[in-house]
Amino acid sequence: xxxxxxxxxxxxxxxxxxxxxxxxxxxxxxxxxxxxxxxxxxxxxxxxxxxxxxxxxxxxxxxxxxxxxxxxxxxxxxxxxxxxxxxxxxxxxxxxxxxxxxxxxxxxxxxxxxxxxxxxxxxxxxxxxxxxxxxxxxxxxxxxxxxxxxxxxxxxxxxxxxxxxxxxxxxxxxxxxxxxxxxxxxxxxxxxxxxxxxxxxxxxxxxxxxxxxxxxxxxxxxxxxxxxxxxxxxxxxxxxxxxxxxxxxxxxxxxxxxxxxxxxxxxxxxxxxxxxxxxxxxxxxxxxxxxxxxxxxxxxxxx
Amino acid sequence: xxxxxxxxxxxxxxxxxxxxxxxxxxxxxxxxxxxxxxxxxxxxxxxxxxxxxxxxxxxxxxxxxxxxxxxxxxxxxxxxxxxxxxxxxxxxxxxxxxxxxxxxxxxxxxxxxxxxxxxxxxxxxxxxxxxxxxxxxxxxxxxxxxxxxxxxxxxxxxxxxxxxxxxxxxxxxxxxxxxxxxxxxxxxxxxxxxxxxxxxxxxxxxxxxxxxxxxxxxxxxxxxxxxxxxxxxxxxxxxxxxxxxxxxxxxxxxxxxxxxxxxxxxxxxxxxxxxxxxxxxxxxxxxxxxxxxxxxxxxxxxxxxxxxxxxxxxxxxxxxxxxxxxxxxxxxxxxxxxxxxxxxxxxxxxxxxxxxxxxxxxxxxxxxxxxxxxxxxxxxxxxxxxxxxxxxxxxxxx
Numbered sequence: 001x002x003x004x005x006x007x008x009x010x011x012x013x014x015x016x017x018x019x020x021x022x023x024x025x026x027x028x029x030x031x032x033x034x035x036x037x038x039x040x041x042x043x044x045x046x047x048x049x050x051x052x053x054x055x056x057x058x059x060x061x062x063x064x065x066x067x068x069x070x071x072x073x074x075x076x077x078x079x080x081x082x083x084x085x086x087x088x089x090x091x092x093x094x095x096x097x098x099x100x101x102x103x104x105x106x107x108x109x110x111x112x113x114x115x116x117x118x119x120x121x122x123x124x125x126x127x128x129x130x131x132x133x134x135x136x137x138x139x140x141x142x143x144x145x146x147x148x149x150x151x152x153x154x155x156x157x158x159x160x161x162x163x164x165x166x167x168x169x170x171x172x173x174x175x176x177x178x179x180x181x182x183x184x185x186x187x188x189x190x191x192x193x194x195x196x197x198x199x200x201x202x203x204x205x206x207x208x209x210x211x212x213x214x215x216x217x218x219x220x221x222x223x224x225x226x227x228x229x230x231x232x233x234x235x236x237x238x239x240x241x242x243x244x245x246x247x248x249x250x251x252x253x254x255x256x257x258x259x260x261x262x263x264x265x266x267x268x269x270x271x272x273x274x275x276x277x278x279x280x281x282x283x284x285x286x287x288x289x290x291x292x293x294x295x296x297x298x299x300x301x302x303x
Numbered sequence: 304x305x306x307x308x309x310x311x312x313x314x315x316x317x318x319x320x321x322x323x324x325x326x327x328x329x330x331x332x333x334x335x336x337x338x339x340x341x342x343x344x345x346x347x348x349x350x351x352x353x354x355x356x357x358x359x360x361x362x363x364x365x366x367x368x369x370x371x372x373x374x375x376x377x378x379x380x381x382x383x384x385x386x387x388x389x390x391x392x393x394x395x396x397x398x399x400x401x402x403x404x405x406x407x408x409x410x411x412x413x414x415x416x417x418x419x420x421x422x423x424x425x426x427x428x429x430x431x432x433x434x435x436x437x438x439x440x441x442x443x444x445x446x447x448x449x450x451x452x453x454x455x456x457x458x459x460x461x462x463x464x465x466x467x468x469x470x471x472x473x474x475x476x477x478x479x480x481x482x483x484x485x486x487x488x489x490x491x492x493x494x495x496x497x498x499x500x501x502x503x504x505x506x507x508x509x510x511x512x513x514x515x516x517x518x519x520x521x522x523x524x525x526x527x528x529x530x531x532x533x534x535x536x537x538x539x540x541x542x543x544x545x546x547x548x549x550x551x552x553x554x555x556x557x558x559x560x561x562x563x564x565x566x567x568x569x570x571x572x573x574x575x576x577x578x579x580x581x582x583x584x585x586x587x588x589x590x591x592x593x594x595x596x597x598x599x600x601x602x603x604x605x606x607x608x609x610x611x612x613x614x615x616x617x618x619x620x621x622x623x624x625x626x627x628x629x630x631x632x633x634x635x636x637x638x639x640x641x642x643x644x645x646x647x648x649x650x651x652x653x654x655x656x657x658x659x660x661x662x663x664x665x666x667x668x669x670x671x672x673x674x675x676x677x678x679x680x681x682x683x684x685x686x687x688x689x690x691x692x693x694x695x696x697x698x699x700x701x
Contacts, residue, residue: 200389203356208403208454209377218402222393 039285046279052272060275067279077280079255080263081287084240087175087259092239095179097232100186105216107187108194119187126184134247137177141165166249170257174245182239186231193227194220226299233295237288260284305367305380305457306332307353307490312362314348314514322348324514325362330458333488335481337505339495341537341641345514346494347462353492354460355379367457382451386463388443390435390450396422397431400449421453424483441472448480452487459484459491465500477503498538502526510534512641528688532634532695535590535688536642541624544596544662545634547692548589550582559589559687562630562660564609569684578698579689587698588634590688596664597681598625598672608679612658613672623668629680631660638695 015023046067050060071077103122107115125133142152142165155163165173197220205215221228243261245251251258251266258266264284268277307330314323323345330336338346351357353364355376363370371379382403390399397418398405404414422428425445435443444464451459464480465473481504484491495501501508502522509519510533518530529535535543548559548566557573557580558565566589573579599608611627618624664680672678689698 198387198389200385200387201391203354203376204383204385204389204450205402205406206356207354207376207379207381207383207460208450209406211377211406214406218406219391222391225393 042278042281044278045275046282048275050275050278052269052274054272056275063275067276068283070276071280071283076255076258076263077283080258080260083171083257084259087171087178087245088236088239091175091178092182092235093232095175096182096186096235096239097228099179100183100231101190101228103183103187104190104194105220107191122187123184125181130181130244131247133177133181134244137173137248138166141173167253170249170253174248174257177248178239178242178244181244182235186235189227189231190224193224197223229295229299233292233299236291236295240288240291241284260287305490306330306365307336307458307492308363308365308368309349309353310363310365312349312352312364313360314345314352314357315360322514323352326511326514326516327362328509328516328519330490330492332490335484335491335493335504335506337493337495337501337508338511339498339501339505339508339537340511340517342496343513344511346496346511349511350383350460350462350492350494353458354381354383380457381460382454382456382458383460384447384451384462384464386466388435388447388464388467390443390446392435394434395431396427396433396435396438396446396449399435399446400427400431400453402450403454417453417455418449421449424452424486425449440468441476444468444476448483452483452489456489459489459493461491461493463495464493466495466497473500480504499540502538508538510537512537512638528697529590530697532588532590532636532638532690533642535690535697536639539592541593541663541665542643543590543592543688544660545588545590545639545690546629546660546662547586547632547634549586550579550584552583557583559689561589561609561682562632564630566682566687567684568687572684572687576689576699582689582698587692588636588690590690591682592686593624593663593665595683595686596662596666597683598627598664598666598670598678599681600672600676600678608681610658611662611678611680613674613676613678614661616672616674618668621668623666623670625664625666625672627662627664627678627680628658629660629662630658631662633660634690634692636692636695 047062047064048060049056049063049066051057107119110118140153142155152165154165163169201219201223202215205219210218241261242259243265245257245259246262246265249257251262255263260280261284264277264280267273267280307328309326309328309330312323312326313321315321326345326349328336328338338349340346348357352359353366355371355374355378359372363372365371366379366381391402394402400421401414401418404417409417418431419428422431425448427442427445427449430438430442435446438446444467447464451461461480465476468476477500493504501510502525505522507519508522508525510517510525512533518525518534520528525534525538529538529543532545536545546561548561550568551558551560551565553565553567556570557568559568560566568579598611598613609629609631611629613625613627615626616623617626666672690696691698
């Protein structure tokens with residue numbers, strides 16, 4: 001204890017413990033009310049059969065792990081989990097990450113206005129609100145639903161071979177949509193990573209005889225490993241929890257694009273099964289935690 | 304094993320800055336050629352054009368007789384050492400040294416043998432499995448050398464490879480790099496801003512200023528017979544003392560009048576520099592190296608002795624650098640300022656009266672002088688250098 005401070009322990013800033021607690025309390029209260037309590041409440045709800053309407057809304061029963069059992073043994077949750085993983089792998093891990101890296105690498109050598117225009121367009125796709133771009137893409141990929149409806153932009157461009165994209169290729173359409181929408185983030189992050197590589201590293205490799213691919217494999221990727229993993233962590237979680245597909249397909253046709261967030265929403269708010277929805281949310285939370293831990297583990301290993 | 308021939312090479316950047324102008328240099332097989340000059344003189348640009356990292360605006364570069372202007376760095380068969388070494392932190396020492404072999408798909412066994420051989424030459428044998436982060440500055444420098452020499456390239460290109468080392472290590476590595484280069488006998492183009500490095504390492508030294516080649520010769524020739532004022536003031540530490548002087552005829556010979564003291568020009572000098580006669584009655588620049596000045600306590604006013612006041616004494620043990628003010632007009636041409644570097648550009652002497660010039664003499668510690676003493680400086684006429692005030696060129700034969 002430093003001498004000369006009355007009333008006990010003092011921090012480096014010279015505050016007594018009482019003052020420190022006083023400063024922290026409002027923040028802790030807000031966190032408690034808006035984060036900790038809802039989380040605990042969700043876990044609790046997940047153990048009940050609470051519903052939005054009907055008898056269970058008034059007489060809620062404690063059902064233990066019943067909701068979890070229902071989720072893990074019934075086919076719907078596992079189906080949603082499976083297509084969500086596919087969606088994350090195709091659109092985020094492969095699509096956004098690889099495409100974003102490619103764009104960042106190509107733009108590295110470009111100078112002048114063309115590069116700025118391209119980058120700006122890509123970033124616009126990322127910052128425009130989800131509901132707006134969802135509407136744009138609905139219009140873009142609209143199929144020929146009936147003789148009275150207008151056909152979509154892409155079908156007009158393609159002419160005769162128009163497809164009913166959202167009905168016939170719902171997964172592919174959403175994957176392409178998400179790559180289009182989210183690549184900007186990867187591009188920006190990788191752009192910064194590539195910029196941070198000392199030019200002499202790249203020049204050394206070129207003089208040593210590296211081809212373009214060898215240069216990327218042996219110098220650029222190892223040097224950007226931290227950026228790549230951080231990027232993968234973020235875009236995996238964002239895509240895993242992405243709700244925009246609901247605006248595009250509503251989870252259909254059938255349950256073909258019923259990704260986990262959509263499934264939770266439908267169960268909790270459309271079906272009114274709030275207890276079951278809460279249990280599903282808890283499962284989603286756990287899966288997110290697992291993904292984050294896995295990436296952080298790999299990140300740590302490099303040090 | 305090859306030569307490097309640079310013929311009329313020019314570099315103009317898109318913003319029209321001309322970094323290198325019409326540079327021609329031949330590096331013989333096995334020769335150690337140093338490109339030296341102050342920062343911004345174009346030496347690194349010239350090296351990068353040879354490496355293929357910078358496009359050549361005009362002229363040709365040949366390596367081993369083959370024009371390489373349009374070849375990629377990979378196809379030029381050169382190895383380059385960078386100032387910051389550019390060691391890959393994610394690879395071990397062995398990985399770094401063997402990187403180019405891996406890229407060229409050299410069979411594993413042969414690659415290992417060559418890496419071990421390079422490590423042996425450089426004394427890195429015990430460190431092959433270590434990552435660069437845990438190496439000292441000198442060891443990193445060696446790994447960078449190892450990466451270059453494992454290739455057995457046609458030529459070495461080195462861009463200030465020693466400037467990140469501390470002074471003592473730099474002196475050590477200077478000798479070591481020279482030793483390795485001679486052992487391998489590979490044509491080497493070495494860029495530095497440090498004239499000491501250039502003098503001690505180069506078989507020949509090419510001095511560059513503002514993109515123009517000033518002189519290319521053996522180090523001793525540069526020192527003894529600088530071709531112009533830039534080289535005179537750039538090469539040598541401390542720098543050559545340069546003053547304006549009038550050439551006058553006296554006693555049947557010629558004198559260089561420095562300040563108001565006539566310094567007789569020996570007949571041998573006049574024989575070697577017949578062009579001096581044309582300067583009779585005109586002003587030129589005389590140069591005298593610090594070791595060609597003798598300092599004596601103000602005893603009799605010798606005919607050839609200049610009056611000087613000691614301003615500062617720097618003892619190096621074996622010798623003393625005596626900085627003085629002297630009654631002479633300093634040569635203040637652009638070339639002198641550029642060669643001396645901005646830090647050393649002439650400071651106007653305040654309150655010095657007639658002692659307008661500054662200079663340095665290399666004297667024995669036994670000479671009993673103190674700061675503030677007025678002394679007489681005797682100039683060794685045999686070693687005077689003469690430069691045209693307008694062109695800056697040395698006054699020589701024609």
